[in-house]
Amino acid sequence: xxxxxxxxxxxxxxxxxxxxxxxxxxxxxxxxxxxxxxxxxxxxxxxxxxxxxxxxxxxxxxxxxxxxxxxxxxxxxxxxxxxxxxxxxxxxxxxxxxxxxxxxxxxxxxxxxxxxxxxxxxxxxxxxxxxxxxxxxxxxxxxxxxxxxxxxxxxxxxxxxxxxxxxxxxxxxxxxxxxxxxxxxxxxxxxxxxxxxxxxxxxxxxxxxxxxxxxxxxxxxxxxxxxxxxxxxxxxxxxxxxxxxxxxxxxxxxxxxxxxxxxxxxxxxxxxxxxxxxxxxxxxxxxxx
Amino acid sequence: xxxxxxxxxxxxxxxxxxxxxxxxxxxxxxxxxxxxxxxxxxxxxxxxxxxxxxxxxxxxxxxxxxxxxxxxxxxxxxxxxxxxxxxxxxxxxxxxxxxxxxxxxxxxxxxxxxxxxxxxxxxxxxxxxxxxxxxxxxxxxxxxxxxxxxxxxxxxxxxxxxxxxxxxxxxxxxxxxxxxxxxxxxxxxxxxxxxxxxxxxxxxxxxxxxxxxxxxxxxxxxxxxxxxxxxxxxxxxxxxxxxxxxxxxxxxxxxxxxxxxxxxxxxxxxxxxxxxxxxxxxxxxxxxxxxxxxxxxxxxxxxxxxxxxxxxxxxxxxxxxxxxxxxxxxxxxxxxxxxxxxxxxxxxxxxxxxxxxxxxxxxxxxxxxxxxxxxxxxxxxxxxxxxxxxxxxxxxxxxxxxxxxxxxxxxxxxxxxxxx
Numbered sequence: 001x002x003x004x005x006x007x008x009x010x011x012x013x014x015x016x017x018x019x020x021x022x023x024x025x026x027x028x029x030x031x032x033x034x035x036x037x038x039x040x041x042x043x044x045x046x047x048x049x050x051x052x053x054x055x056x057x058x059x060x061x062x063x064x065x066x067x068x069x070x071x072x073x074x075x076x077x078x079x080x081x082x083x084x085x086x087x088x089x090x091x092x093x094x095x096x097x098x099x100x101x102x103x104x105x106x107x108x109x110x111x112x113x114x115x116x117x118x119x120x121x122x123x124x125x126x127x128x129x130x131x132x133x134x135x136x137x138x139x140x141x142x143x144x145x146x147x148x149x150x151x152x153x154x155x156x157x158x159x160x161x162x163x164x165x166x167x168x169x170x171x172x173x174x175x176x177x178x179x180x181x182x183x184x185x186x187x188x189x190x191x192x193x194x195x196x197x198x199x200x201x202x203x204x205x206x207x208x209x210x211x212x213x214x215x216x217x218x219x220x221x222x223x224x225x226x227x228x229x230x231x232x233x234x235x236x237x238x239x240x241x242x243x244x245x246x247x248x249x250x251x252x253x254x255x256x257x258x259x260x261x262x263x264x265x266x267x268x269x270x271x272x273x274x275x276x277x278x279x280x281x282x283x284x285x286x287x288x289x
Numbered sequence: 290x291x292x293x294x295x296x297x298x299x300x301x302x303x304x305x306x307x308x309x310x311x312x313x314x315x316x317x318x319x320x321x322x323x324x325x326x327x328x329x330x331x332x333x334x335x336x337x338x339x340x341x342x343x344x345x346x347x348x349x350x351x352x353x354x355x356x357x358x359x360x361x362x363x364x365x366x367x368x369x370x371x372x373x374x375x376x377x378x379x380x381x382x383x384x385x386x387x388x389x390x391x392x393x394x395x396x397x398x399x400x401x402x403x404x405x406x407x408x409x410x411x412x413x414x415x416x417x418x419x420x421x422x423x424x425x426x427x428x429x430x431x432x433x434x435x436x437x438x439x440x441x442x443x444x445x446x447x448x449x450x451x452x453x454x455x456x457x458x459x460x461x462x463x464x465x466x467x468x469x470x471x472x473x474x475x476x477x478x479x480x481x482x483x484x485x486x487x488x489x490x491x492x493x494x495x496x497x498x499x500x501x502x503x504x505x506x507x508x509x510x511x512x513x514x515x516x517x518x519x520x521x522x523x524x525x526x527x528x529x530x531x532x533x534x535x536x537x538x539x540x541x542x543x544x545x546x547x548x549x550x551x552x553x554x555x556x557x558x559x560x561x562x563x564x565x566x567x568x569x570x571x572x573x574x575x576x577x578x579x580x581x582x583x584x585x586x587x588x589x590x591x592x593x594x595x596x597x598x599x600x601x602x603x604x605x606x607x608x609x610x611x612x613x614x615x616x617x618x619x620x621x622x623x624x625x626x627x628x629x630x631x632x633x634x635x636x637x638x639x640x641x642x643x644x645x646x647x648x649x650x651x652x653x654x655x656x657x658x659x660x661x662x663x664x665x666x667x668x669x670x671x672x673x674x675x676x677x678x679x680x681x682x683x684x685x686x687x688x689x690x691x692x693x694x695x696x697x698x699x700x701x702x703x704x705x706x707x708x709x
Contacts, residue, residue, distance in 0.1 A: 007517045015511050107340075115344035117537045117566025127570075129547040135520070136513055138545050210545070211510045212537030212566050216342065220510045255514035259503040260477055262514070 001256075007136060008252035014141050016248020017148040018203065020241045022225035023232070024155060025199030027240045030229070031172045032192045034091055035083060038098040040200050040225070041218025042105025047071040047201030048208035048217060049113050052120055060123050068201035075197025079190050087189070102218075109215040117212040126209075144206050151202060152241060158195070159237070168192050172235070227266045231273050233283020242281060330373040331366070331629065333358065333619055334394030335612075336415060337405040337429065341381030342508060342533055345562050347407050350429045350612035351376055353605065354404060356596055357616025367623045374616070379406055379415075382507070387411045391418045401629050402427065402619040407608075409433035409480040416445045423708075425622065425631045427615040430608055432558070433479040434487075434701070437662035441703035444631050446618065446638060446661040448611045450579055450691070451701070452480065455557045456487030457694040458667040459577040462687060464495050466575045466671070467553030468525025473502030474515055474539060475530045484530050484557055500524050505531060512539040516546060529556040529574075536563040544571040559672065561606040564682040569674035572682055577689075578668040580607040580650065583681055589646040604680040610649060614663075617647040632708060635661075652690060660703045664691035 022040065029037050051067035058066060082101065086093045126139040159165035167188055171178045179185045204218070211217060224247060232243025247266045254265040273280060335354055338347035358374045366372050375398055379387035387406065394400045395418070403419050403426045406412045412431025419426030420442040428436050428447040432455070437447050450458075463471075471492060475481040481504065489499055501522040503515050509531070516539075519527050527548065531539050536559075543554055549571075559576030582604045584590045593613065597605040605613070618638070623629055626637035639658040648654050654665035670685040695701075 004517065004521050008514050011513050011517060015513070110340075110344065115348055116562050117345070117534055119566060119568045121568055127545060129545075132547070132551075135546045135548070136517060138547075140545065210542065212534055212541055214534050214537070214566070215344070216508075216534065217510075220508050252514050255503075255518065259515065259518075260506065262509075263506055 004256050005253060007134075008256055009249055010134075011136050012249035012252025013245055014136075014145055014248070015252065016228075016245035017145050018207065018244075019221070019224045019228050019248055020244025021148045021151060021199055021203045021206075022221055023228035023240045023244050024152065024237060025196035025203070026225055027229050027234075027237055028155075028168070028199075029193055029196040031235055031237075032168055032175070033083070033087065033189050035086075035094040035098065035193075036091070037196070038095065038222070039078075039101035039105055040098075040196075041222035042102045042109075043071055043075060043197050043200040044204035044207065044218040044221065045109050045215060046074065046105060047204030048120070048213050049109055049204075050201070051205040052113070052118060052208065052213060055121065060121070064205050067205050068198050071201025071204070072194045072198035075200075076190055076194040078197075079193040083193065084186065084189070102222075106215050106219070113215070115215060117214040120208045120213045122209040140209055144210070147202075147206065151199065155195075155199070156237070164188075164191060224266055227270045230270050230280060233280025235284045236280070236282040239280055239282030246281075328370050330371040331368070331623070332373050332375055332398055332400040333402045333404060333616065334391070334398060334400035335374060335376045335404045336379045336387060336390045336394060337376070338381040338407050338411075339376075339378040342535075343381040343407040346430065346533065346560070346606075346608045347379075347381075349562070349606050349608035350405075350407065350615075352597065352601060353609035353612025353614075354429075354616040355612075356593075356600060356609075357613045357620075360596075361617065361620040367620050368627070368629065372620065375400060379408075379411055382408055382411070384411055384414045388414050388418055391415050392422075395419075395422050395424055401425065401623075404612075404615045404619075405429055406431050409436070409483075410478060412436050412447075413440060413479070416440070416442060419444060423631050425619065425634050427618050429611045429615045431480075432484070434483045435479075437660050437701065437703060439702040441660060441701075441705055443661075443705050443707050444635050446635075446656055446663070448614045448618070448663050449607075450665070450667065451662060451695070452484035452557075453487040453696060453701075454667065454691065454694040455577050455579075456484060456491045457696070458689040459557045459575065459669055460488060460491035460495055460497075462575050462669050463526060463528070463553075463555055464492070464497050467555055469495075469497035470500045470523075470525045471497060471528050472500055472519045472522050472524035472526070473528045473530060474512070474519065475502060475504050476532065476535060477504035477506050480532070481530050488528065488530075488557060502528075505535070507535065509535055510538055512542050513546070515539075516543055516548060520546075520548060520551065524552060526553045526555055529554065530558070532558065532560075533563060534566075537566045540567055540571045540573075544568075544573070549573055559683070560608065561604075561680070561682060562608070564672055565680070572672040572674045575669070575671050576683070578607060578670070578683055578685070579665070580610040581668045581683055581685055582606075583677070583683075583685075584650065587649070587651055589649045592646065593649050604678075613649075614643065614647055617643075621647070651688070654691065657695070657698070659698055659705055660701055661705075662695070662701070664695055666691055667694060 051063035054063040129135040129138050228243035232239030251262045377390040407430045409431040412428045426445045430449045432452045434451045475485045555574035622634040626633040638656050642653040642655040667689045668685045669687040673684050
C-alpha cells in the first residue's frame with residue numbers, strides 16, 4: 001500500500017509538471033493582457049498536429065524544435081488580428097472570443113487531420129521503461145519532465161534576465177507606466193502572447209507522445225491548467241508551477257482510494273483554496289476582487 | 290427615419306454590405322436541399338455525434354447510412370418515392386441537445402424513421418422520444434442492454450450487439466488466451482457498467498474471477514495511476530472496457546509501461562478506429578469485433594467494402610456497417626410491409642432476416658421477435674500490428690453465432706407491448 005501511494009506520488013509529479021507547462025503559458029497571457037485564453041487547448045492540439053505533419057520529414061527531434069515555433073507564430077497572428085482589438089474592452093469580450101476560438105481550432109484540426117486518432121510515433125530510445133519495479137518511469141516521461149524543467153528554467157531566465165522579460169514583468173505590475181516610459185505595449189503584448197502559445201505548442205508535442213492525438217486532446221488538459229493557476233495564485237508564476245504539481249499529486253493519490261473522484265479532487269482543492277486563501281497559495285493580495 | 294436607420298442606430302453602407310455578404314455566405318453554405326421529383330421524398334433522420342469524443346465513429350455511421358440511401362434510391366426508393374437523409378449533430382454526450390434534435394427531425398422535418406445513436410445513454414433518450422411520437426427508430430451503435438432489454442419498445446430496433454452478447458462471445462477466448470484472474474478498467478457510464486457486469490457473469494460461469502477494477506471517467510487522458518493499481522493486483526488479464534480515444538490513451542500508456550510483457554492486455558469490444566490510432570506495438574490483445582471488412586468469400590462483403598472505399602478511400606469499419614444496415618432496415622421494413630405506418634413496419638421486421646448484400650456476414654442476422662435486437666455473428670480474435678493490408682489490423686480466430694451469445698428472451702428482461 002505504501003508503495004502504491006509512493007508510486008502515485010511520483011506519477012502525480014510527472015503529470016503535474018505537464019499541467020504546469022500548460023498553466024504557465026496561460027498565466028503569462030492572463031497576467032500581462034488580462035485575457036483568459038480558453039483557446040490554449042486548441043493551440044496545444046495544433047502544435048501536436050503540426051509536429052505530426054512534420055515528423056515524416058524532420059523526425060521527432062526536428063518536429064520538437066520546429067512545431068512549437070510555428071504554433072507560436074500562429075499565436076502572434078491571432079493576437080494581432082483577433083485579440084488586440086478587444087484589449088480596451090470588458091474582459092468578457094476576450095473571454096467569449098477565445099471560447100469560440102477554441103471550438104474553431106478544434107474543428108480546423110478535425111477538418112484537416114480527421115476526427116479519428118492518428119498514430120504518433122516517438123523515438124524507440126525513449127519508449128522503454130527504465131526498470132520493471134519502477135515501470136511507470138519510462139524514458140519518455142523522464143525526458144518530458146526534464147524538458148518541462150528546462151522550459152521553466154528558460155522562461156524564468158527570459159523573465160528575469162532579458163529586457164523583454166523585465167518589460168513583461170513591469171507591464172504585469174503597471175502597464176500604463178511602462179507605456180509612458182516609451183515601451184511599445186502592443187509589441188510587448190504580442191510577443192508575450194506568442195511566448196505563452198509557444199509553451200502550449202511544446203506541451204502539445206509532448207502530450208501527443210503520451211496520449212493519443214485527436215482533435216479534442218487539448219480540451220481535457222485545459223481545465224486542470226486553470227485549476228493550477230487558481231490554486232497556485234493569480235499573478236505568480238512560481239505559484240502556477242506549484243499548483244500544477246500539487247493537483248497532479250493529489251489526483252494521483254486519490255486514484256488509490258477513490259478512483260472515480262480523480263478529477264473531482266482538483267476542483268475540491270480549488271474550492272478549498274478559494275474559500276480559505278482566495279488569492280491562492282503564492283498569489284498576491286488583491287488580484288482577485 | 291431612413292430605411293438605413295435600423296433599430297435607431299445608424300448603419301453605414303459598409304456595414305450593410307458586410308451584412309449582405311455574411312448572409313450570402315450563409316445561404317451558400319447552408320444545407321443542401323434535394324428538391325422532390327413529383328412526390329415528396331421519404332425522409333430518414335440521423336441524430337448522431339459529429340463533434341466530441343464520438344465524432345470519428347459517428348461520422349463513419351453517417352457514411353454507411355449515406356451509402357445505403359444512395360443504393361436504395363438507385364433501386365427505386367421506398368414505395369416508389371425517393372429517400373432523403375437528414376443528418377443532425379447530437380453531440381457526444383449531451384442528452385438535452387440530442388433529444389431536441391430528435392424532436393426537430395420528427396416535428397419539423399417530418400421524418401418517418403429516426404436513426405442513432407453511438408452513445409448508449411443518448412440512444413435510450415432518443416428511444417423515449419421515438420416511442421412517444423410513434424416513429425420507427427433504429428439504434429445504430431449504442432450497446433447498453435436496456436435498449437432492447439428492460440426498456441424495449443415495439444418501434445425501437447437495434448443493429449449493434451448488446452453488451453451482454455459481446456461479453457458472452459469474448460469471455461471463453463479471454464480465459465483461454467490470458468488466464469482466469471481479471472482486473473477491469475471500465476468507463477464510468479451506462480455502457481461500461483453493463484459490459485463489466487456481463488463479463489463478470491460470463492467469467493464466473495467459466496471458473497474465472499474478478500480481482501479488482503476501477504471506474505474511469507469518460508474522457509480520461511492519463512491512465513497511469515489506474516495502471517499502477519492494476520499491476521499491483523497481479524491479474525492474469527487487464528481488461529480494458531474503455532472505448533474510442535480513451536482506449537487509445539489507455540493501451541498506448543500500458544504498452545509504454547511495458548505491461549504487455551507482464552500481463553495479457555485485452556478486453557471485449559474493440560473497433561478499427563482506435564486500432565488505427567494506436568502505434569503498431571500497441572495493437573495487441575484478444576477482443577471481439579462486431580463486424581470486420583476482411584471476410585474472404587462471404588457474399589456481399591466485397592461489394593460493400595469497394596463501395597465505401599470508392600466513397601472515402603478507406604475500408605469500412607463496424608460503425609460504417611451499422612449505419613449501412615440501419616439505413617437499409619428502414620427501406621426493407623417499409624417496402625416489405627408496403628406501408629409507412631410504424632406498427633405495420635415493426636410487425637414486418639419481427640424475425641426478419643437481413644438479405645446477404647445488407648448483412649455482409651455469414652448466417653443471415655435477424656431481428657429477434659419480441660425484442661427487436663439484431664442477432665448477428667460476432668468476430669472474436671486478436672489485434673495485429675500488420676496484416677494482409679494496411680487496414681488489416683485484426684485477425685479473426687472464431688466466429689461466434691449471435692444466438693449462442695444472446696441468451697434467452699426472458700433473460701433480456703424485455704416485455705414488449707403493442708399499441709391497440
